[in-house]
Amino acid sequence: xxxxxxxxxxxxxxxxxxxxxxxxVVDRDLNLLFWNQTLxxxxxxxxxxxxxxxxxxxxxxxxxxxxxxxxxxxxxxGQPALFSPSASQPFLPISLGEGGDxxxxxxxxxxxxxxxRQYAQISLTDVTTQYEQIQALRSEKEQHRRSxxxxxxxxxxxxxxxxxxxxxxxxxxYNPAAERLFGYSETEVxxxxxxxxxxxxxxxDINAAQTIKxxxxxxxxxxxxxxxxxxxxxxxxxxxEVDCSVHQVVAEVASLMGVRAKAKNLPLSVxxxxxxxxxxxxxxxxxRQILINLVGNAIKFTEAGxxxxxxxxxxxxxxxxxLQFDVIDxxxxxxxxxxxxxxxxxxxxxxxxxRKFDGTVTNEAxxxxxxxxxxxxxxxxxxxxxxxxxxxxxGATVTLADNGRIGxxxxxxxxxxxxxxxxxxxxxxxxxMDGYDATGKLRETGYAGPIIALTAHAMSTDRERxxxxxxxxxxxxxxxxxKLISTVAxxxxxxxxxxxxxxxxxxxxxxxxxx
Amino acid sequence: MKLNEYELDAxxxxxxxxxxxxxxxxxxITDSTVKLAVPNIYVCGxxxxxxxxxxxxxxxxxSVQQAFEGDLSGRALLAFSSGNAFExxxxxxxxxxxxxxxxxxxxxxxxxxxxxxxxxxxxxxANFLDCRLSYQLPQLCTKSEFSKIILQCSEDAQNSRSLALxxxxxxxxxxxxxxxxxxxxxxxxxxxxxxxxxxxxxTV
Numbered sequence: 270x271x272x273x274x275x276x277x278x279x280x281x282x283x284x285x286x287x288x289x290x291x292x293x294v295v296d297r298d299l300n301l302l303f304w305n306q307t308l309x310x311x312x313x314x315x316x317x318x319x320x321x322x323x324x325x326x327x328x329x330x331x332x333x334x335x336x337x338x339x340x341x342x343x344x345x346x347g348q349p350a351l352f353s354p355s356a357s358q359p360f361l362p363i364s365l366g367e368g369g370d371x372x373x374x375x376x377x378x379x380x381x382x383x384x385x386r387q388y389a390q391i392s393l394t395d396v397t398t399q400y401e402q403i404q405a406l407r408s409e410k411e412q413h414r415r416s417x418x419x420x421x422x423x424x425x426x427x428x429x430x431x432x433x434x435x436x437x438x439x440x441x442x443y444n445p446a447a448e449r450l451f452g453y454s455e456t457e458v459x460x461x462x463x464x465x466x467x468x469x470x471x472x473x474d475i476n477a478a479q480t481i482k483x484x485x486x487x488x489x490x491x492x493x494x495x496x497x498x499x500x501x502x503x504x505x506x507x508x509x510e511v512d513c514s515v516h517q518v519v520a521e522v523a524s525l526m527g528v529r530a531k532a533k534n535l536p537l538s539v540x541x542x543x544x545x546x547x548x549x550x551x552x553x554x555x556x557r558q559i560l561i562n563l564v565g566n567a568i569k570f571t572e573a574g575x576x577x578x579x580x581x582x583x584x585x586x587x588x589x590x591x592l593q594f595d596v597i598d599x600x601x602x603x604x605x606x607x608x609x610x611x612x613x614x615x616x617x618x619x620x621x622x623x624r625k626f627d628g629t630v631t632n633e634a635x636x637x638x639x640x641x642x643x644x645x646x647x648x649x650x651x652x653x654x655x656x657x658x659x660x661x662x663x664g665a666t667v668t669l670a671d672n673g674r675i676g677x678x679x680x681x682x683x684x685x686x687x688x689x690x691x692x693x694x695x696x697x698x699x700x701x702m703d704g705y706d707a708t709g710k711l712r713e714t715g716y717a718g719p720i721i722a723l724t725a726h727a728m729s730t731d732r733e734r735x736x737x738x739x740x741x742x743x744x745x746x747x748x749x750x751x752k753l754i755s756t757v758a759x760x761x762x763x764x765x766x767x768x769x770x771x772x773x774x775x776x777x778x779x780x781x782x783x784x
Numbered sequence: 785m786k787l788n789e790y791e792l793d794a795x796x797x798x799x800x801x802x803x804x805x806x807x808x809x810x811x812x813i814t815d816s817t818v819k820l821a822v823p824n825i826y827v828c829g830x831x832x833x834x835x836x837x838x839x840x841x842x843x844x845x846x847s848v849q850q851a852f853e854g855d856l857s858g859r860a861l862l863a864f865s866s867g868n869a870f871e872x873x874x875x876x877x878x879x880x881x882x883x884x885x886x887x888x889x890x891x892x893x894x895x896x897x898x899x900x901x902x903x904x905x906x907x908x909x910a911n912f913l914d915c916r917l918s919y920q921l922p923q924l925c926t927k928s929e930f931s932k933i934i935l936q937c938s939e940d941a942q943n944s945r946s947l948a949l950x951x952x953x954x955x956x957x958x959x960x961x962x963x964x965x966x967x968x969x970x971x972x973x974x975x976x977x978x979x980x981x982x983x984x985x986x987t988v
Contacts, residue, residue, distance in 0.1 A: 335812055339900075346907050349850075349921050351899040353892035355877035356813055376892060378921055396888070403887045411882060 291361075291375070291393035294382065297344045299324040299331075302388065311363050311373065311393075328361055336360065343379050343389050352377040354400070360393060374400045513553040515545055515592065519580060522560040529568050535576055537564070542581035549592060560594065567598035574599025638665035638754060641761045644683075645669050646676030646707065647696040647723065656694065656723075656748065663754045672699045673707030680711055680718075689718050691761040694744075697724040697735060705738040712739035719760035723748070791979045794912075796825045799951055799968070802908030806901040813900070814876050814957060821954040823966065828941035828948035836950055840965055841934045846886055847925040848898025849933070852906055855915030856978060858946065858970040860906055861925065861933065862898040868955075868962045869894050875957045891924055898922050905966060913978040937969060947975050 285292050286306035294303035304319030314327060325332055331340075335357065339350045352360050353376055360377035364370075375393045382388040443455045451458075523539050530537035560578070567576045579595040643665045647653050657667045668690070670676035676695065683689050693711075697704035708720050721742045722735035732743045742756055803820045810818040826833040846869035851859040864872060866886060873890040874881065876897060886894075899922040910917045925933070940946035951966040 338812075339809075342903065342907075346903075346910070347917065348903040348907060348919050349899070350903075351896050351922055353877075353889075353896040355879065355889050356873075356893040356896045380921065381918075396892075400889055403889050406887070407881050414882065 289395070291395075293319070293324070293391050294388055295324055295391065296388055299340070308393070311395075312361065330362060331360075340379060340389075343381050344386050347381045347386050349381070350379040352379075354396065360391075365397065371397070373397050508552045508555060510550050510552060512548045512550055513556075514547065515549055515580060516541075516547075518553050518557055519560070519578060522557060522564060523578065526561065526564045526568065529565065530576060533568060533571070535568060535571055535574065537568070537576050537578075539578045540580070542579055545580055545582055545592070546590075560596070563594075563596040567596050567600060571598045571600030638663040638758055638761065641665040641691045641757070642688075643667050643757065643761075644676060644680055644690040644693045646673060646693065646699070646704065648672055648699040649696070652696070652723075652746070656753070659748075659750050659753060660757065663757075665757070673702030673704055675701075677702065677707045677710055680716060681714060684716060684718075689716075691718070692757050693718065693720045694757070695720050695722055695740065697722050697731075697738075704740075705734070708735075708739045719763065721756060721760060791983055792825075792827065794982055795949065795979065798909050798912040799823065799825060799905055799949070799966070801912070802905030803901075803951070803953060803966070805908060806904035809900045809904055810876075810897065810957075813896075816875075816958040817956075819956040821956075823951035823953040826950045826952075828937050828946075828950070833948070833950050834938070836952060836965065837934050837937065840967075841931050846891065846894050847930050848895050848902065848922050849925050849929075850899070850902040850906070850922045851920040852917045854917040856909070856913070856917060856970055856974045858968065858974075859933075860902045860969070861930075861967040862901050862964060863930065863967065864894065864962075864964045868964060871960060872897065872955065872957060872962050872964075875960060895922055895924050898924075901966070905968070909968075913982055915978060933967075933969075937967075940969075946971050 282303075285303075288305070289307060291308035291311055292303070292305040293301055293308055295301055300323050301319045301321065304314065304316045306316065309315050309319070312327075319327070331337060336352065339352075342348055343350055354374040359372055359375055361375075363373040363375070365373050373395055374397045375395050377391060377393050379389050379391045382390050440458050440461055443458055448454060519539055523537060527537050564576060564578065575598070577595075577597045579597060581593050581595075583591045583593050638660060641664070643660055645653065645656055645660070645667050647656065647669070648671055653669050657669060660667045668679060670679050673695075676693070680690060680693060695704040695708055704722060704724075708722070711720065719741045720739065721744055722738075722740040723744050723746060724731055724735065725746045735743050741760060744753060744756055800822055803823055807818050807820040810820075826836060828837075840863055846866060847861050847863035849859050849861045870886055870890060873879070873886075873893040877890070877893045879890070902922060903919075906917060906919070909915075937946070937948040941948060946969055948967065948969045951968070953964060953966060955962045955964055
């Protein structure tokens with residue numbers, strides 16, 4: 270009995286309809302013998318209409334394209350043809366989207382069918398989504414590369430020394446201005462610890478110390494700017510909105526920048542035009558940062574004349590009130606044709622202009638640490654010297670411990686003698702016993718005095734880890750002198766014995782080293 | 785199996801004709817002149833073949849293969865170093881990107897180029913040897929597939945199971961110089977018969 274193959278043939282045809290691939294079969298003259306349901310959905314041409322008609326009737330564009338000669342070869346030589354949407358354009362112009370504004374990108378293959386190459390099967394695979402993802406990924410990568418290039422360009426052309434330092438204190442980039450300042454070439458310092466830039470032998474040489482202080486602060490400002498820059502690039506720059514006083518923010522900026530202005534004999538004045546609200550709701554940190562930048566630049570690029578900050582309230586009818594800040598200087602100005610470039614990302618009007626004006630140095634008010642007894646638990650000799658020196662200069666007496674074990678012993682001994690340290694500065698990464706363990710153990714024994722963590726890691730998770738270990742506060746290396754002194758002073762003042770003890774201690778007593 | 789000099793010359797000429805056809809087909813789809821230099825052809829088992837195969841195996845990362853069967857069985861591969869594959873795909877597809885990673889779009893273009901070149905070369909072989917071939921669809925090879933094929937070539941050459949030919953060619957697209965390698969593998973019995981027939985025809 271002969272098997273009835275018709276049901277199977279119908280089933281096979283149904284299966285071809287279910288595939289997410291457009292399939293049709295043509296003869297040598299491109300007459301259509303089969304047109305699956307998927308193709309019908311994509312093209313709007315039903316299988317009934319398609320079957321029996323000619324492919325070129327529906328898609329005359331195939332005639333003029335490069336497709337025809339290659340399609341002919343399929344029948345003549347039995348060789349398959351592959352058409353990628355990017356090299357050959359999409360085989361069939363299938364519209365996509367609501368308004369048909371997009372064309373489906375598809376890979377097409379054409380294979381000979383039948384013993385005598387009298388038919389060919391054409392298969393279309395939709396790759397639109399995949400290709401759109403590729404485009405998005407490419408443009409994302411391109412943007413990333415552009416921003417990297419911009420950052421590098423900024424580093425190269427910056428008049429100020431800029432050094433970027435990894436979380437563990439290694440130098441990652443070092444620009445030509447830094448090279449001029451420190452006298453080391455880029456190849457000499459890249460990948461090395463930032464301490465290579467510090468004069469290594471500890472001398473109470475005021476000039477050397479001032480150089481460290483000046484460069485350190487200058488660099489920290491710039492590093493912070495760069496960190497903000499990378500936050501902006503990553504779209505992660507946070508903004509807070511709090512009630513604050515405009516007068517206070519402007520006064521702080523004027524007082525801070527007054528030092529720089531004075532150094533160049535430039536009068537820096539503030540004018541409030543009309544009435545200004547007592548408090549406004551904004552991000553005072555960013556406002557301060559913007560004003561410092563604008564005023565800083567005004568001072569930097571003004572050789573003679575004056576710099577003025579003018580604040581006025583714009584209160585047009587039917588509009589939300591706005592505050593306008595003008596920073597007016599008598600400096601070199603910006604050429605009219607370059608003004609349009611001002612708000613493009615990181616465009617410098619003229620990199621040669623910035624080179625002519627060197628970085629400036631600020632001197633800020635000192636906090637005092639008179640009569641403070643500090644235990645510095647730190648294993649690095651350079652950091653021992655530098656931090657010891659800075660604390661000493663601020664008036665503190667510093668006792669050094671080389672690791673957490675010695676630090677723990679000294680702190681508990683001082684407590685037993687009833688003259689505990691006012692503040693413990695605890696490096697967190699140390700041999701023998703690290704800062705986390707030492708702090709934990711001290712807290713276990715009931716030690717309640719302030720412990721400030723010192724770490725090279727600037728991540729917020731590190732901060733939490735330090736606080737969890739029992740530290741009261743947290744400082745990151747490289748240390749900012751002002752921040753170091755103010756943080757120590759803030760915690761020391763909470764300790765009443767700070768005021769009670771040792772009124773007669775010498776200001777510049779050198780640190781005692783315990784090993 | 786060793787080809788005599790006459791047979792090798794004949795086969796080289798056949799591949800040359802195919803490469804010439806591939807260049808004109810490529811010019812059509814790229815809208816710019818594509819030149820393919822006359823390839824140097826090496827037979828598996830020679831030191832030159834081993835040297836090139838090793839280089840290909842170590843450094844080549846994008847290849848397209850097309851299998852064939854019929855009077856002759858085997859497969860043909862077109863392989864490019866990643867840099868050349870990327871540059872070729874970028875030029876042919878007119879893609880503006882400074883990204884150097886091969887993605888699906890660029891690989892798709894390389895697959896199409898492979899299809900055109902391999903069709904031309906295999907078509908030329910089929911034509912000259914007067915044989916009928918049926919082909920599979922061209923496919924991109926993974927690096928490990930490619931390594932396996934190269935290893936198989938050497939093994940087969942040692943016990944005379946297949947004949948592998950390697951053609952190194954320089955491709956110039958829109959005045960950019962690139963290079964690619966063509967590898968054709970035939971099952972020995974078939975090619976011996978075919979070549980004998982060809983040389984018999986030519987010497988008659």
